[in-house]
Amino acid sequence: xxxxxxxxxxxxxxxxxxxxxxxxxxxxxxxxxxxxxxxxxxxxxxxxxxxxxxxxxxxxxxxxxxxxxxxxxxxxxxxxxxxxxxxxxxxxxxxxxxxxxxxxxxxxxxxxxxxxxxxxxxxxxxxxxxxxxxxxxxxxxxxxxxxxxxxxxxxxxxxxxxxxxxxxxxxxxxxxxxxxxxxxxxxxxxxxxxxxxxxxxxxxxxxxxxxxxxxxxxxxxxxxxxxxxxxxxxxxxxxxxxxxxxxxxxxxxxxxxxxxxxxxxxxxxxxxxxxxxxx
Amino acid sequence: xxxxxxxxxxxxxxxxxxxxxxxxxxxxxxxxxxxxxxxxxxxxxxxxxxxxxxxxxxxxxxxxxxxxxxxxxxxxxxxxxxxxxxxxxxxxxxxxxxxxxxxxxxxxxxxxxxxxxxxxxxxxxxxxxxxxxxxxxxxxxxxxxxxxxxxxxxxxxxxxxxxxxxxxxxxxxxxxxxxxxxxxxxxxxxxxxxxxxxxxxxxxxxxxxxxxxxxxxxxxxxxxxxxxxxxxxxxxxxxxxxxxxxxxxxxxxxxxxxxxxxxxxxxxxxxxxxxxxxxxxxxxxxxxxxxxxxxxxxxxxxxxxxxxxxxxxxxxxxxxxxxxxxxxxxxxxxxxxxxxxxxxxxxxxxxxxxxxxxxxxxxxxxxxxxxxxxxxxxxxxxxxxxxxxxxxxxxxxxxxxxxxxxxxxxxxxxxxxxxxxxxx
Numbered sequence: 001x002x003x004x005x006x007x008x009x010x011x012x013x014x015x016x017x018x019x020x021x022x023x024x025x026x027x028x029x030x031x032x033x034x035x036x037x038x039x040x041x042x043x044x045x046x047x048x049x050x051x052x053x054x055x056x057x058x059x060x061x062x063x064x065x066x067x068x069x070x071x072x073x074x075x076x077x078x079x080x081x082x083x084x085x086x087x088x089x090x091x092x093x094x095x096x097x098x099x100x101x102x103x104x105x106x107x108x109x110x111x112x113x114x115x116x117x118x119x120x121x122x123x124x125x126x127x128x129x130x131x132x133x134x135x136x137x138x139x140x141x142x143x144x145x146x147x148x149x150x151x152x153x154x155x156x157x158x159x160x161x162x163x164x165x166x167x168x169x170x171x172x173x174x175x176x177x178x179x180x181x182x183x184x185x186x187x188x189x190x191x192x193x194x195x196x197x198x199x200x201x202x203x204x205x206x207x208x209x210x211x212x213x214x215x216x217x218x219x220x221x222x223x224x225x226x227x228x229x230x231x232x233x234x235x236x237x238x239x240x241x242x243x244x245x246x247x248x249x250x251x252x253x254x255x256x257x258x259x260x261x262x263x264x265x266x267x268x269x270x271x272x273x274x275x276x277x278x279x
Numbered sequence: 280x281x282x283x284x285x286x287x288x289x290x291x292x293x294x295x296x297x298x299x300x301x302x303x304x305x306x307x308x309x310x311x312x313x314x315x316x317x318x319x320x321x322x323x324x325x326x327x328x329x330x331x332x333x334x335x336x337x338x339x340x341x342x343x344x345x346x347x348x349x350x351x352x353x354x355x356x357x358x359x360x361x362x363x364x365x366x367x368x369x370x371x372x373x374x375x376x377x378x379x380x381x382x383x384x385x386x387x388x389x390x391x392x393x394x395x396x397x398x399x400x401x402x403x404x405x406x407x408x409x410x411x412x413x414x415x416x417x418x419x420x421x422x423x424x425x426x427x428x429x430x431x432x433x434x435x436x437x438x439x440x441x442x443x444x445x446x447x448x449x450x451x452x453x454x455x456x457x458x459x460x461x462x463x464x465x466x467x468x469x470x471x472x473x474x475x476x477x478x479x480x481x482x483x484x485x486x487x488x489x490x491x492x493x494x495x496x497x498x499x500x501x502x503x504x505x506x507x508x509x510x511x512x513x514x515x516x517x518x519x520x521x522x523x524x525x526x527x528x529x530x531x532x533x534x535x536x537x538x539x540x541x542x543x544x545x546x547x548x549x550x551x552x553x554x555x556x557x558x559x560x561x562x563x564x565x566x567x568x569x570x571x572x573x574x575x576x577x578x579x580x581x582x583x584x585x586x587x588x589x590x591x592x593x594x595x596x597x598x599x600x601x602x603x604x605x606x607x608x609x610x611x612x613x614x615x616x617x618x619x620x621x622x623x624x625x626x627x628x629x630x631x632x633x634x635x636x637x638x639x640x641x642x643x644x645x646x647x648x649x650x651x652x653x654x655x656x657x658x659x660x661x662x663x664x665x666x667x668x669x670x671x672x673x674x675x676x677x678x679x680x681x682x683x684x685x686x687x688x689x690x691x692x693x694x695x696x697x698x699x700x701x702x703x
Binding site: 126130210211215223229236 | 368370373391
């Protein structure tokens with residue numbers, strides 16, 4: 001009896017410890033797999049819709065469809081339960097920084113300044129920027145400037161861009177020198193609204209957003225103006241953005257992206273929503 | 280010989296230690312060279328994976344985007360409505376704006392030309408649909424330029440991998456040659472090591488083994504050719520020393536044997552040794568049925584000689600008689616000083632008659648010999664002999680018979696040979 005009691009007690013202690021460890025592991029896993037994801041919207045109506053009942057013809061619906069499916073696929077591959085929030089671009093980076101969001105998807109360009117504050121996943125696709133405007137406005141400015149309209153030579157113009165974007169940052173940097181008026185809008189669709197309302201002469205947008213808008217019924221009468229630019233911080237690679245300290249999450253997301261690319265899921269998602277698979 | 284200086288000695292452990300160190304150095308150098316190649320292959324593989332493959336993918340994407348541009352250009356001409364044409368044009372603008380095209384000067388230029396031409400075509404076609412047909416040939420030329428550029432870019436992308444793979448193949452080929460060289464170096468070194476081991480260790484050890492296994496006092500001293508290894512020299516020296524020690528031991532043994540078996544004054548066999556050898560000879564004769572005879576001889580009036588001329592004279596007479604016997608008996612015959620002035624004989628393979636001839640010769644020779652004493656005096660002495668057949672009796676019995684015959688010879692006047700009667 002004296003011999004058996006300590007053995008039984010030892011077994012019980014080991015079993016209890018194992019249970020506690022397993023419970024802690026399950027809790028930590030469950031906690032780690034709850035993710036809050038921000039997806040950029042292209043139209044203010046999409047904020048209130050929060051991913052439901054967004055008509056296919058709505059401005060930027062195709063890009064939102066791509067973002068939505070890609071992020072859900074990433075979440076599925078990293079075994080995470082993701083709560084998706086549809087927000088304007090300006091809320092994504094501060095939301096990541098404050099901890100409101102764990103992952104952000106919104107054609108976020110990777111710049112040296114942002115790299116100091118955020119971590120970036122592997123490449124999603126590459127992007128450049130291009131002016132959008134009415135053909136008549138473009139001809140008028142070309143006559144006034146004595147040359148075709150180009151973003152790097154444009155002067156004395158009102159240019160709208162999405163708030164918090166690299167395009168807005170660029171405009172503010174050159175505004176004084178080139179006598180430009182930078183108009184910040186919450187979403188790309190609102191930059192087109194500004195053109196339509198004659199509050200702006202041109203909108204400076206990422207190419208996909210620009211294409212999505214001008215090819216939709218929302219922006220009839222507007223088209224790309226001048227050549228696209230990828231320098232001056234207006235073009236490069238776009239990524240999913242994360243907090244710098246979420247190293248394991250970044251690696252998991254990168255693995256998921258690689259898998260999605262390797263098995264053709266990326267191409268299928270793109271083809272489902274977008275006419276060309278530009279990555 | 281004095282001019283030949285002994286070769287300088289080398290320690291085997293030092294020699295083979297130096298050889299091992301040289302081998303390690305050479306092998307390390309070869310391994311280092313191979314490691315360098317391996318590093319190059321790894322670096323090329325990493326570059327292929329991290330730089331070249333992404334670059335190839337980039338080229339492929341550029342080619343695909345240009346193809347897309349071409350495809351949408353076709354759509355501008357084949358569109359059934361201005362809206363559809365406009366959609367195609369928007370896509371052309373999107374593709375032409377992609378960074379992969381912007382950063383490639385030729386692609387950017389051709390995309391810009393295509394966008395401008397197709398935009399103009401689309402705009403003009405709104406008022407005059409015949410423009411489409413009129414501008415089709417120019418689009419074909421532009422489209423052909425795009426196709427050629429796509430081909431160039433595809434080939435450039437493929438060549439990127441070819442360069443890296445060629446470099447990797449060259450490095451692997453070089454590594455293969457180095458490996459072959461290393462094989463020869465290692466093989467050569469092992470062969471050299473084997474030859475050196477054979478010459479300086481195995482052969483000397485075999486010689487030493489042979490010398491040790493055939494070491495004999497009857498054989499000549501072992502001789503070894505010059506060798507430089509101090510350890511081998513030490514063993515060879517030890518072998519020679521062992522041989523010398525054996526020779527010394529053999530000499531001592533022979534000396535002791537002589538002392539044990541010979542009479543100190545005359546040098547003849549002593550009685551104990553004679554009895555041992557004679558018994559053996561008689562046993563052998565009986566076994567083979569051969570004849571054998573024994574005899575006992577006694578110098579006549581020897582005591583009187585001693586009393587007259589002194590014991591020194593007696594010793595001279597005994598030595599002289601012993602020398603005479605030593606030169607007269609056959610090699611197979613045994614002669615011993617049986618005691619005082621008495622001598623015993625054994626004649627193997629001899630009948631009594633044959634032995635009688637011999638002992639008679641001894642007696643006669645002694646009787647006619649002048650013996651010069653130490654003071655120059657000449658004396659003569661005679662010998663009485665009793666002879667007996669030992670072919671069918673024991674040694675003791677035969678000697679007893681001979682002793683009786685000797686007694687008879689003394690009784691009949693000395694200086695004669697009496698043959699014992701044949702045993703019943």
